[in-house]
Amino acid sequence: MISTKGYAVQSATTPPAPFSYDHREPGPHDVVLDIQFCGICHSDIHQARNEWGNALYPMVPGHEIVGTVSRVGTAVSKFQVGDVAAVGCMVDSCRECASCRAGQEQYCDRGATIFTYNSQDKSGKLTFGGYGNHITLDEKFTLHVPANLDLAATAPLLCAGITTYSPLRHWGAGPGKKIGIVGLGGLGHMALKFSHAFGAHTVQFTTSASKVEDAKRLGADEVILTSGSDWAAPHAGTFDFILDCVSALHDVAPYFTLLKRDSTLCTVGLPEHPVEIPAFSVAIGRKSFAGSAIGGIAETQEMLDFCGKHNIVSDIEMTSFDKIEEAWERVVKGQVKYRFVLDLATLGS
Ligand code: NAP
Ligand code: ZN
Numbered sequence: 001m002i003s004t005k006g007y008a009v010q011s012a013t014t015p016p017a018p019f020s021y022d023h024r025e026p027g028p029h030d031v032v033l034d035i036q037f038c039g040i041c042h043s044d045i046h047q048a049r050n051e052w053g054n055a056l057y058p059m060v061p062g063h064e065i066v067g068t069v070s071r072v073g074t075a076v077s078k079f080q081v082g083d084v085a086a087v088g089c090m091v092d093s094c095r096e097c098a099s100c101r102a103g104q105e106q107y108c109d110r111g112a113t114i115f116t117y118n119s120q121d122k123s124g125k126l127t128f129g130g131y132g133n134h135i136t137l138d139e140k141f142t143l144h145v146p147a148n149l150d151l152a153a154t155a156p157l158l159c160a161g162i163t164t165y166s167p168l169r170h171w172g173a174g175p176g177k178k179i180g181i182v183g184l185g186g187l188g189h190m191a192l193k194f195s196h197a198f199g200a201h202t203v204q205f206t207t208s209a210s211k212v213e214d215a216k217r218l219g220a221d222e223v224i225l226t227s228g229s230d231w232a233a234p235h236a237g238t239f240d241f242i243l244d245c246v247s248a249l250h251d252v253a254p255y256f257t258l259l260k261r262d263s264t265l266c267t268v269g270l271p272e273h274p275v276e277i278p279a280f281s282v283a284i285g286r287k288s289f290a291g292s293a294i295g296g297i298a299e300t301q302e303m304l305d306f307c308g309k310h311n312i313v314s315d316i317e318m319t320s321f322d323k324i325e326e327a328w329e330r331v332v333k334g335q336v337k338y339r340f341v342l343d344l345a346t347l348g349s
Contacts, residue, residue, distance in 0.1 A: 001025060002032055005347060006132025007321055008058040012050035015325045019058060021128055023136040024121075028075035031139050033085055038130030039064030039156040040319070040340040041186060042247045043270070045328050047118050051272040056118050062130025062342070063089040063116040064158040066151050070134075078139045084151065086143040086304070087135060088158035089294045091116050091127060095140075103296040105141075131324075133344050143301055146308025153313035156186060156339040157304060159294065160314060164191035164243065165303040166295030167266050168198060171241045175199040180242035180258065181220075184211045185331075187268055188245035189315060189338035192218045195243075197310050203239070205255075208334060218315070232257055237285075239263060247334075249273045252289075256281035266290040314339045320346035 001022035008019035044061035065087040097109035117129030179200040181191045195202040196219030204220040215223040232254040246269040327340045
């Protein structure tokens, strides 16, 4: 067994606290990573606090993981000891269904996607994520990190990056398209960077006046502050696609008025409570409301390689294990600029 130290939550109402546990010895296809950095995703908080109603405790959160390969199984071919490697939101799936064969393992038709934490592995054991110093997983679900990227700032690409890259690619963000990004948080700031890099005219929507200048620096062609009234009317019917990256329940109806006929508002934000969509807001103009979850393993590698080529990483604030609660509270208040990253060196002995 790989004895591991980390931080776990034991219930929906208790904060993360030190916790010791084991990861499996590497099987023939497994690698063991010594984790160096892990991003803090808003999903960590939703799940730790059981806001999605599917929490399994004890829970060691963290699915934006980068580290160094410390052991490899006998049949591993993609990695060697000493390689830098990364792990995102999932560590396995059925591998046989149509979705898995299509490289969409996050949509496994058998519902057998095994998530990096808050999930059960094939033997029924709970999976534990990146708020800990090791992880064992199959090399098929392990990613290569381009050598030119800052490692701590790369960690958030493994969830915030792929979750926004994938729908922007799927709905064709690129030259000649006007794309809206709602919410300038961890996901939103990556969406903004990608949409800009893909060559789309990119408009950032934010409720925070303090983020307007940052949005321009991060690549927004226009920034629309949504905290006032009547902000939508001047932009009605002009958008090709809007990506909603907001973590809390909010009124989505105005965004449908902004879309061109036959266009889509896609949510990647996963608020605790159901989203309300007035039927008229989609019927008039034949508009669509869609969702998207992370991205497949091949597309995650494609995204990392794209980031290597275009020198794209996350804007991060480093934090430490003794400050997780404070960090989580700032995430909930939308105050992070723009992603917290835990340094595993602060875990202590
Ligand atoms: P985050 O860093 O907290 O960012 C969320 C942003 O939403 C905030 O910065 C804020 O932006 C805006 N916001 C917050 N409360 C709001 C409110 N009441 N009304 C309007 N806007 C509000 O969160 P994140 O880590 O980017 O995650 C965002 C959401 O995506 C979460 O629900 C998370 O669970 C989900 N997620 C989904 C996937 C997936 O696969 N679909 C993957 C990862 C995360 P402004 O200050 O600019 O308004
Ligand atoms: Zn995440």
